[in-house]
Amino acid sequence: MLENIGSALDLLFQPARLLALFIGMLAGMVFGMLPGLGGVAAVSILLPFIYLMDGYSGLAMLLGAISVIYTADTITSVLLGAPGSPASAPTAIEGHALAKQGKASLALGVGFLASMVGGLFGALILSVAIPIAGPLVLALGTPELFMFALVGLCFAASMVGKDLALGLAAACFGILLGVIGAAPAAANYRFIFGQSYLMDGLSLPIVALGLFAVAELISMVASGGGIAGQPMALGKWGESFREFWRHRWLICRSSIIGIFGGFVPAVGASASTWIAYGHAMSSTKDKRNFGKGEIRGVASAEGANNATIISDLVPTMLFSVPGGPAAAIFLGALFSFGFYPGPRMVSESPDLMYMIVWSVALASVMGAAICFAVTPYIARLTRVNFALIAAPLLLIMVAGAYQGTQTFGDILALLALGILGWLMKNAGIPRAPVLVGFVLATPMEQYFWLTTQIHGYSWLTRPGVLIIASLIVIPLMLNAVRWLRQRRSVANDPKQQAEAAAASTEPPSHDSSVVLITALVMVAAFGYALVEMLGFRPNARLMPSLGIVPGLLLSLYVLGRQLIRIRHKGNMTNLASRQELPVLGGIVSYGLAIWVIGFNLATPLLLVWLLVGCARMRWGSALLYGLAVYVIAQGMFSMMRLTPPTGALIDLPMPW
């Protein structure tokens, strides 16, 4: 075994392979940083290229990308507030709040270091656990997988913030989005409106891009300045190292949670990130800072998500059952190079196993180092007028979305979700619960039905189920006890009472009309869904009903509350929201233009509008810059071997 560790290092330390690993890392970093495009996009773009190399180089390239995604996406999450990939939503919440307080370097530094630790833990687990992890993975049956998804959802729900009704309504809405498509337990297609596009359900990257990135993009273009209201001070790295060291055990525990998340196929990174976040919350005495910039939230989420994506490889290589979408593509690559994952592979090609471990470890460390190095340059970008960055960013998002099925449905879905994300953002409805509800709805439903079909109700007493359930119940009880105690102490202290009262009557600053429209949209969506749901088969109805029934009641409550507020306090106008409307309109028109006249003609119009109209560039420089952006966008399409969306009316052919 020891000699294998050494010979595997020799295998990797060949210029061509190191170069491949490095190229993979660069691709992984770029795609990690681009909002919404995560590991799947990076790995699927690299995939055609690995066939030009030998097996070890090709795999090293993919591993390089996989290992750094969750390190690099910290940058986007913190600076933009849009999660670089869906499993970084907690980082986007806490890290971005810290960045707004001028502590971006703290959030970033701790995030990079925690990611590195997560990656190293993952590598360690790969090297020691693969020979012994078989029984562990097999011990996690369908009931345990169901419980894991449930725990993830519960911990995410703990994130809903002050306004419980809004948060829960959002989570319900996420479940509603998640159940679109084929029902796992009955032959029912749900909410597909006769469109074959929706048969597979909405794709995760598009939901994440639409809900977060489009809305952020709109508000940043509208505000006219840089990403940060004023020049964002990065600060010094020193503090981040100290904070990292202070929370080292939390990061280790989160990494271990992440590793278990990786053992659970399909539930994976999103659940484990939220569980780690919930753990950080329950292990912190003073919870007031959560949601407002708590470094422990960043540390736990980043430790967990990087550990998960790497330990995803454990079930992949032991059972050829990929733990996540990126691992699925990695599995395909292993097949193509003639490696057939299974218990036998571990004993037959130990060199390959340890080469994988070394690649992951090396990429994790180098990835964090590179992130530290490039962050100052990227932070400078945040001071540039955002309309300049928005142009390439929007095109990348369109290309990323279009990669899904290469039909106009991808762009329509992106736009619709973008409008929804904008409405929710401006109505003060948290979007992270939507994402979590969306991600976990499918595995929860699937494993629930499998569990009851196979085990009846006996599964409730399985030891694994009880252990995982205790993860929900124990913190809940502890919280209840703490809450009671606090209430008693508050009751005795008039000063604290007054503070609490002041906090609860904090006036909402959201535009009344936007809140009203959003509530109406949600009521309409839930109401329609309820009617259609009644026609489903019983096995296809349970999970949607869990989202729709409470969702309808909650959104009705939100609507009623808003109507009362308007009557009592009159209409509240939020100027910022109103200013964003033209930008929203511009982006919607761009979508329509793609449909009518195709990407190739619509994009120059968009560039003119963004660069000259919004960023007030001079025509000369706008033409030059716009041309460069256009060429790069076309280059991205051809790199991904896609033909840009063609128009329904006319289509401008490209010379290539």
Place this chain on the structure above:
Amino acid sequence: MFIPDTKLKTLSAATLMAAGCFAAAPAMAEDFYAGKTIEMVVPFGEGGATYVAAKFLEPFLEQHLPGNPQVNVRTRPGGGSILGANWFQQNAEPNGETILFTTSSTSNPYVLGMDAVEYDLAAMRPAYSLPFGAVVYVSPSTGIESSADLHSSDMPLIYGGIAAAASDLPVLLSFELLELDLRAVLGFDGRGPARLAFERGETNIDFQFTPAYMSQVVDMVEAGTAVPIMTGGSVGDDGVLSARDPAFPDYPSVYEVYEELHGEPPSGVEWDAFQAIGATTFNFGLTAYLPEGTPDEVLEIFEEAITSINADPEYQDKSQEAIGGYDLLPASVVTDSLSESLQPSDEVRDYLRNLLAEKYDVQL
């Protein structure tokens, strides 16, 4: 191990080119694909079994098709392969430069007449097929040691699958044909998770396609934790699935098991249904379709290329591990039998639709 050796490829390409110059025989076919690019559309995501098989075949097609075209594998996932196939129907030109490479996930909805289907598979011209066999195996805890014991299990049989109208259909039809008493638990993510459930003891009868069987189940059989029972079989000289799967000559086919249990060869609508769906799933498991109206010339070119790929020692060497060692089936072997399977009688179609509706609650 499959590592594309570009140097070797260029060398052999050069040799072929040189040979072409000297021979200068029927010029039409000789350079038909010179300088052209073939787009092989895979209606599934990257990294899936179909993608892997397409990538495996890519260099062999490049090498053996006259004129050495560049072959690009292009994924168009969505709608359980229906979106990609619809795209192909609407966009592919019948010039031999666009191929749809797909599985029974595309043909089953066509056979069943689903609404979303906009493609006419039977009108397309199959260029070649790659068999994709499957083995049914049980857990030793059932007490079943061979196909003869199938009806005398010690415990209720539980089967884990994905969805009745998808790739589980042929196996479920074989259970119907053999009148097996079992409970089908549907809703798994894929065959891999279903196999994990088998390994955990949550289910006790399962099937895997050849590549996964080779890499995962063979070890379990050796360790005594799985007992192989039967294969789907392969199309014999009589044009139906009566022969044994060439990858597993030791295991009986469903046809033989029926014969063994009933003393007569299978017949009737249950058999016809299994035959139609089984043939497209197993024997013509991965099929390359050319658009309707593709000229015979292109088909002849493929016929020759497939014959020479099968004879290529490198293919024989590598296909064993990568795809189960099956020979490619040329169009002359595929066309008639596949076309029959794609257009079953109304009786078979009604039987399938009824079975899916009544037993599995699938409304088509």
